[in-house]
Amino acid sequence: MAGWKDYIRRVEPYTPGEQPKQSNIIKLNTNENPYGPSPVVCQVRENMDDLRLYPDPSAGMLVESLARYHGVDADQVFVGVGSDDVLAMAFLTFFNSDKAVLFPDISYSFYPVWAELFRIPYEKQPLDASFRLVKEDYYKENGGVVFPNPNAPTGIYEPLDFIEDILQHNPDSVVIIDEAYIDFAGESALSLLADHDNLLVVRTFSKSRSMAGLRIGYAIGNPELILAMNDVKYSYNSYTMNRPSLILGTKVLEDEAYFQSVIRKIITTREWFGNRLKELGFTFPESGSNFIFATHKTVPARELFDAAKEHGIYIRYFDQPRIDNYLRITIGTDEEMQRLVDFFEEYLK
């Protein structure tokens, strides 16, 4: 056997949600937004000739728009190719001690994968029996803290005083709050930035902003954190954000009314759909996201997952300890959720 095979990095590859290629299915498995981005993006007429030029490596137009949008300075904003890129860069930049980085045992499945990839020691902290984070678990000595709020795939939102307690107990660690779903929940940890220079808040355009297809994520933190991330990013790939991402991502920030209306629609759908689920014998923690994480009182999740798929409805099932009887169901349009309700009704009869 050729010697080079010994030195290939072996990883446990992450399995993304299925992206089925048929078009006649209902796709509620990857937390995409059922509504397109604001129609203002159709006003953009990109000059195709400009594609010959490198994009601005500092992503200036997008960084400045995000800074204005959130009322922070431009040197507090880092952008990347989806929040996965932003989070991976943050792991690489901040988690370099020999102490274990802490995150929940049930959480975004990429955290342990990045930790393995970058050889970062880590220790999972178990959620309690009702899938809540136990804040005291994050008070011990550590090399960093990261969790989503709302958490994934539970959808549970913890209020700001919970986050603040963790920040106060970790003055020597960078604490990353991954707010992929925050727009469907409550107050953002951004308001804690003024008092906590160890806080990094990560966001994405893929959920509430209806732009999963563009791959835009960002982080907001104190300028020292952002500078360090940019140094690492430039040393890895200087030109990560392509021209369409910069132009369309900037444009979509202009239409706040549309953005808010989409969020309201999804929350309204989530609430009635949740009530219907309860009537059908499901239970689930209160969702602060664009999905519901539900279990049925009698029928196994795996069975429901397979049956729904058979029926052309894709939802998400995780074959993992503690959550292997749960389904993560993305909130789609009213029509899509009605069809899923109809299917459950029929199947569970």
Place this chain on the structure above:
Amino acid sequence: MAGWKDYIRRVEPYTPGEQPKQSNIIKLNTNENPYGPSPVVCQVRENMDDLRLYPDPSAGMLVESLARYHGVDADQVFVGVGSDDVLAMAFLTFFNSDKAVLFPDISYSFYPVWAELFRIPYEKQPLDASFRLVKEDYYKENGGVVFPNPNAPTGIYEPLDFIEDILQHNPDSVVIIDEAYIDFAGESALSLLADHDNLLVVRTFSKSRSMAGLRIGYAIGNPELILAMNDVKYSYNSYTMNRPSLILGTKVLEDEAYFQSVIRKIITTREWFGNRLKELGFTFPESGSNFIFATHKTVPARELFDAAKEHGIYIRYFDQPRIDNYLRITIGTDEEMQRLVDFFEEYLK
């Protein structure tokens, strides 16, 4: 001082070529193509509503188009966010031994940066006095070999038997040939793939394909290498290529005639511009790229660089040992090169 500051990764950030924001300058500093991509890309009417959906994580349409274009199988093609992303993934995937990875002392400046970032041992091999690679330097035991062909920033192309000698002496290492500029040079190492399962050839859409603004790079190698890279990529960021990149990148491959005509135009311009440079007292190695790496017999490169910039013409200067009296001049349009010639003529009078 807060403890988290101790654990920030400190890197020597890569300095990309200046991307000046004024529009009335002549930009010959980052090896962009002076001509836009094929007009066929203007036929693309993307459905903005689809931006709400994640792109295909396997980048299927682009991978299959590239496979057809190069006459290889789809499982031999890896795509990424520019060749920087592809190369960084290759470093991370293949360079995991304790032996030093070998690359030239004068070469693409990202190689040592990635090696430092991923803690990969490396050893630079000096080019000879005429800036040629010395193939015997790559026969010693190593943890991998990587160099551009044509080399950057010298522009020198080494013929295939040179590459083959290095491959034959390295059956136990992955050998990466970075062919960013190959379309302006000669035969590609792709023809060596059939006999060498340790060869990875890396390409980009940023130079000959006039699409630096989209960020598309790719690698071709044996399926085992490509699978390993994909495993690492999926464990890092599953959805790296956004929808515009997939759609426009695929479309541009359709127009071979335009692509070849652009390459011919640039080579024609390079040849007459080179002759004019010689008449002006410059010398340079024969270029197999879309730039010329030149030094003047009497006037220091730094001085010429500053004077040209003052005059609104951006070229590239590297303040580095051995090459600090050289200028890297991208081949632009005939008009742009004529204006640079006029400037040199006037300045050197």
